[in-house]
Amino acid sequence: MSYSDYSEGTPVFDKAAPDGPIETRWERRKFSVKLVNPANKRKVKIIVVGTGLAGGAAAATLGEAGYHVTSFCYQDSPRRAHSIAAQGGINAAKNYRNDGDSVYRLFYDTVKGGDYRSRESNVHRLAEISRQIIDQCVAQGVPFAREYGGLLDTRSFGGVQVSRTFYARGQTGQQLLLGAYQALERQVNAGTVTMYPRHEMLELIVVEGRARGVVVRDMITGEIESHLADAVVLATGGYGNVFYLSTNAKGCNVTASWRAHRKGALFANPCFTQIHPTCIPVSGDHQSKLTLMSESLRNDGRVWVPKQIGDSRDPREIPHEERDYFLERKYPSFGNLVPRDVASRAAKEVCDEKRGVGPSGLGVYLDFDDAIQRLGRKAVEAKYGNLFEMYERITGENPYEVPMRIFPAVHYTMGGLWVDYDLQSTIPGLYVAGEANFSDHGANRLGASALMQGLSDGYFVLPVTIGDYLASNKLPEVAPDAPEVVEAEKAVTDRIESLLSINGSRTVDSFHRELGHIMWDYCGMERTEDGLRKALELIPELRREFWNNVKIPGTGAELNQSLEKAGRVADFLELGELMCLDALHRKESCGGHFRGESQTEDGEAQRDDENFSYAAAWEYTGRGSAPVLHKEELLFEYVHPTQRSYK
Amino acid sequence: MKVNLRVWRQHDAVDKGRMVEYVVEDASEDMSFLELLDVLNEKLILSGEEPVAFDHDCREGICGTCSMVVDGHPHGPEKATTVCQLHMRKFNDGATITVEPFRAGAFPVIKDLVVDRGAFDKIIQAGGYISANTGSAPEAHSTPVPKANADRSFAAANCIGCGACVAACPNGSASLFLGAKLTHLGEMPQGQPERWERVVNMVETHDDAGFGGCTNTGACATACPKEIPLDVISQLNHDYLKATVGGRRKKA
Numbered sequence: 001m002s003y004s005d006y007s008e009g010t011p012v013f014d015k016a017a018p019d020g021p022i023e024t025r026w027e028r029r030k031f032s033v034k035l036v037n038p039a040n041k042r043k044v045k046i047i048v049v050g051t052g053l054a055g056g057a058a059a060a061t062l063g064e065a066g067y068h069v070t071s072f073c074y075q076d077s078p079r080r081a082h083s084i085a086a087q088g089g090i091n092a093a094k095n096y097r098n099d100g101d102s103v104y105r106l107f108y109d110t111v112k113g114g115d116y117r118s119r120e121s122n123v124h125r126l127a128e129i130s131r132q133i134i135d136q137c138v139a140q141g142v143p144f145a146r147e148y149g150g151l152l153d154t155r156s157f158g159g160v161q162v163s164r165t166f167y168a169r170g171q172t173g174q175q176l177l178l179g180a181y182q183a184l185e186r187q188v189n190a191g192t193v194t195m196y197p198r199h200e201m202l203e204l205i206v207v208e209g210r211a212r213g214v215v216v217r218d219m220i221t222g223e224i225e226s227h228l229a230d231a232v233v234l235a236t237g238g239y240g241n242v243f244y245l246s247t248n249a250k251g252c253n254v255t256a257s258w259r260a261h262r263k264g265a266l267f268a269n270p271c272f273t274q275i276h277p278t279c280i281p282v283s284g285d286h287q288s289k290l291t292l293m294s295e296s297l298r299n300d301g302r303v304w305v306p307k308q309i310g311d312s313r314d315p316r317e318i319p320h321e322e323r324d325y326f327l328e329r330k331y332p333s334f335g336n337l338v339p340r341d342v343a344s345r346a347a348k349e350v351c352d353e354k355r356g357v358g359p360s361g362l363g364v365y366l367d368f369d370d371a372i373q374r375l376g377r378k379a380v381e382a383k384y385g386n387l388f389e390m391y392e393r394i395t396g397e398n399p400y401e402v403p404m405r406i407f408p409a410v411h412y413t414m415g416g417l418w419v420d421y422d423l424q425s426t427i428p429g430l431y432v433a434g435e436a437n438f439s440d441h442g443a444n445r446l447g448a449s450a451l452m453q454g455l456s457d458g459y460f461v462l463p464v465t466i467g468d469y470l471a472s473n474k475l476p477e478v479a480p481d482a483p484e485v486v487e488a489e490k491a492v493t494d495r496i497e498s499l500l501s502i503n504g505s506r507t508v509d510s511f512h513r514e515l516g517h518i519m520w521d522y523c524g525m526e527r528t529e530d531g532l533r534k535a536l537e538l539i540p541e542l543r544r545e546f547w548n549n550v551k552i553p554g555t556g557a558e559l560n561q562s563l564e565k566a567g568r569v570a571d572f573l574e575l576g577e578l579m580c581l582d583a584l585h586r587k588e589s590c591g592g593h594f595r596g597e598s599q600t601e602d603g604e605a606q607r608d609d610e611n612f613s614y615a616a617a618w619e620y621t622g623r624g625s626a627p628v629l630h631k632e633e634l635l636f637e638y639v640h641p642t643q644r645s646y647k
Numbered sequence: 648m649k650v651n652l653r654v655w656r657q658h659d660a661v662d663k664g665r666m667v668e669y670v671v672e673d674a675s676e677d678m679s680f681l682e683l684l685d686v687l688n689e690k691l692i693l694s695g696e697e698p699v700a701f702d703h704d705c706r707e708g709i710c711g712t713c714s715m716v717v718d719g720h721p722h723g724p725e726k727a728t729t730v731c732q733l734h735m736r737k738f739n740d741g742a743t744i745t746v747e748p749f750r751a752g753a754f755p756v757i758k759d760l761v762v763d764r765g766a767f768d769k770i771i772q773a774g775g776y777i778s779a780n781t782g783s784a785p786e787a788h789s790t791p792v793p794k795a796n797a798d799r800s801f802a803a804a805n806c807i808g809c810g811a812c813v814a815a816c817p818n819g820s821a822s823l824f825l826g827a828k829l830t831h832l833g834e835m836p837q838g839q840p841e842r843w844e845r846v847v848n849m850v851e852t853h854d855d856a857g858f859g860g861c862t863n864t865g866a867c868a869t870a871c872p873k874e875i876p877l878d879v880i881s882q883l884n885h886d887y888l889k890a891t892v893g894g895r896r897k898k899a
Contacts, residue, residue: 057781060781061780061781064780064781075704075710075712076702076712076763076764076765077764077765077767077768077808078768079711079768079771079808080704080705080710080711080712080808082704082705082710084705084709084710085705085707085709085710094787096788132782132784134787135784135785135786135787136779136781136782136784137787138784138787138790138837139777139779139783139784139785139837140776140777140779140784140837141776141777141800141831141832141835141837141838143797143800143801143804143831143835144797145797145801146791146792146794146797147794148794149791150791150792150793150794150797151788151791152787152788168801168804169801171709171805173709174709174807175801175804178804181771182771182775182776182777183776183779183781185768185771185772185775185776186772186776186778188768188772189772189773195768197765197768220757247707249704249705249706249710250703250704250705250706251704283675283677284675284677284678286675286677286678286682286685286686287682288679288681288682288685288706289706289707291706291707292707389727390707390708390732393708393725393728393732393733393734394679394732394734396734396736459781459782460781460782463781505693507689507692507693509685509689510689551692551693553691553692553695553696553697553698554697558658558659558758559659559700559757559758559761561698561700562692562698
């Protein structure tokens with residue numbers, strides 16, 4: 001039986017989801033959770049993997065509550081998690097601008113922006129909590145941008161018509177992460193959190209059906225260690241690096257999530273990836289990652305290509321009437337601020353028409369000439385100075401004088417481990433937060449919503465809901481030599497040994513690049529049945545070659561960066577296959593998932609609500625073996641699905 | 648373009664270490680410096696040698712992971728640029744480039760170009776935060792912050808914790824790192840209650856971790872990829888003096 005002959009299993013239900021009026025659901029859920037007696041909390045041990053916004057915030061908050069927390073990250077310090085690279089900002093329904101914003105509007109925008117493939121209850125909760133996040137971060141000393149009166153400044157972002165995005169120049173993620181990191185280090189000092197940097201989670205320990213620990217590798221000594229706990233939280237980020245080139249940090253990987261998936265956690269909507277429209281184009285084969293230019297640039301920059309095919313003039317010499325400001329033309333009401341999926345596809349379309357710019361023809365201009373004339377160079381510099389400098393360093397071109405060249409790149413993954421309203425996966429005791437879960441963004445995430453979700457999960461949701469699990473279940477201590485622990489450790493050491501013993505003739509990176517090409521060509525901005533079937537042939541072949549021909553120098557008992565990468569690429573080689581299958585089975589287009597066969601007359605994504613209004617949660621059945629699909633039906637009681645229009 | 652590399656190789660913390668020369672024939676001027684090392688490493692792996700270990704992650708100049716001394720400068724000779732953002736077009740064809748780890752007593756070498764900067768986390772643990780438990784925050788607009796203070800705070804908060812300041816300092820002092828955090832938090836009304844405790848605890852931890860004292864050479868601010876202004880060290884000294892004047896710790 002081939003991999004694509006998947007079967008359909010029983011539907012998956014969100015048992016934790018409350019009903020009743022949506023604006024009361026979170027309040028009522030909070031009231032219904034069982035509480036852990038404060039005196040007992042220090043006896044309860046929780047493992048948190050990952051120290052980005054979700055993981056750092058969760059570990060700090062659980063520590064403050066008095067739990068005994070053990071936290072892991074692969075970086076040399078928790079402060080370096082990739083949340084740090086988020087540039088633009090964080091949404092919150094504060095309505096400080098008096099522009100008609102509200103919790104309900106943020107909820108509405110997010111459900112619509114996600115192209116009606118997210119859960120209403122979760123999104124409403126996110127919108128409610130957004131306001132508390134800003135309060136919390138200000139109290140921590142996060143230096144948000146302020147106006148002369150000393151109050152907080154906001155700006156607008158793609159897909160919305162209000163100004164609700166709080167920011168700290170182009171470094172909002174950095175400042176929010178440092179806030180969470182500092183709160184975390186405060187708990188390390190208080191003794192509630194034990195921190196293990198340079199430790200990578202390589203296996204989940206499941207005992208009697210419950211998540212009870214992790215196996216980690218000390219990345220300096222190579223030692224394999226088991227850590228046991230009453231509950232495990234994965235906040236290990238997204239899997240965009242399956243494409244090799246993405247805006248993710250080089251170390252971002254799917255391994256923690258994938259190990260949990262292999263142990264029984266369902267993986268939902270893996271094909272929902274976000275391609276960000278404004279990244280610096282690829283310059284050559286040596287390229288190791290792609291650099292994002294914040295979406296906030298689209299507030300003042302105008303996107304265009306020459307009207308004529310093959311117009312190779314210096315962009316400054318092309319008169320206005322010979323330029324095609326294609327976003328403004330196609331989407332007059334949102335203009336350059338259409339959501340990311342729409343902007344990316346429009347850029348691809350003009351490049352497919354051979355009107356792309358730059359040496360590769362894979363680029364469009366993002367031009368600040370009008371903004372500089374209107375606002376003055378100084379004002380533009382104050383808003384975007386650091387982004388302009390970054391662009392110049394990478395390309396050698398000065399964007400104050402020459403328009404930037406941008407092209408879409410893989411940026412974020414909306415899919416992830418399936419979780420219920422409480423953020424609990426299908427393995428009891430395993431919670432998943434931030435980008436690693438699938439719940440809030442549907443098929444497309446709006447700008448400045450990732451930071452909001454990470455912090456909402458970490459500071460406000462998970463610390464409440466995990467208590468319910470801990471208070472409701474008897475969790476007898478697991479012995480360090482329990483068979484499940486020994487077995488998990490052995491699986492890790494065996495895997496490392498088999499990787500090291502291959503000693504073939506190709507580097508890990510060469511496999512990763514090849515996988516990335518397959519994913520980008522067939523499971524990228526536009527997917528078709530033929531392409532996906534082709535990818536489903538190519539990936540298993542590549543995976544077989546990897547396991548026969550990869551070359552990893554050194555040993556397992558030392559700092560070995562090739563070995564680290566090999567383990568991650570091995571998991572990407574399985575995930576990629578599932579993504580392609582998910583994309584193949586979802587015959588509709590929605591959000592970031594664009595199926596060539598399903599488009600409207602004018603080339604927009606055509607959803608099929610009758611057949612695909614569900615989250616696709618996949619069950620692992622073995623490497624290369626057909627998975628089982630479990631559907632979670634999505635109900636829209638408040639925001640009724642319509643053809644998304646930004647015209 | 649062709650470049651000759653002289654790279655510090657050290658197998659582990661106890662190995663003595665040595666410079667090893669390599670040639671990369673097929674560099675491109677659009678590559679970042681780390682991509683040049685990637686190209687070198689691919690060749691080393693295929694020829695059966697161990698690749699050069701180096702720390703890196705975001706490769707867009709914000710995570711602070713990358714850390715190496717290029718031609719004698721932490722992060723290389725380009726001003727206000729982390730080494731991941733340093734591009735080969737800044738070097739001449741045929742150049743010989745020397746690459747070493749960040750050197751400081753408080754940053755022991757782990758392998759090749761990888762060093763242990765855990766001491767920075769310890770300094771933050773000692774007080775580099777505002778104590779505000781989750782859920783306890785007042786409405787954000789209840790505390791306006793004058794723009795001038797907010798801007799100065801932000802300029803200091805820019806610090807990415809890479810350690811270039813320490814690597815550049817002849818004394819191996821982390822005063823710029825310390826001053827940056829103290830200024831970030833000290834410019835805010837929220838940061839006042841713990842201000843004096845914070846400076847004393849952080850300075851003591853800094854000294855215990857083996858960082859040296861500051862003699863105002865200013866090498867740190869020159870090397871800083873985020874251009875943290877030198878005056879954060881004046882702030883550090885001001886606050887420390889005020890907190891300890893008369894030999895007593897000042898309370899909020």
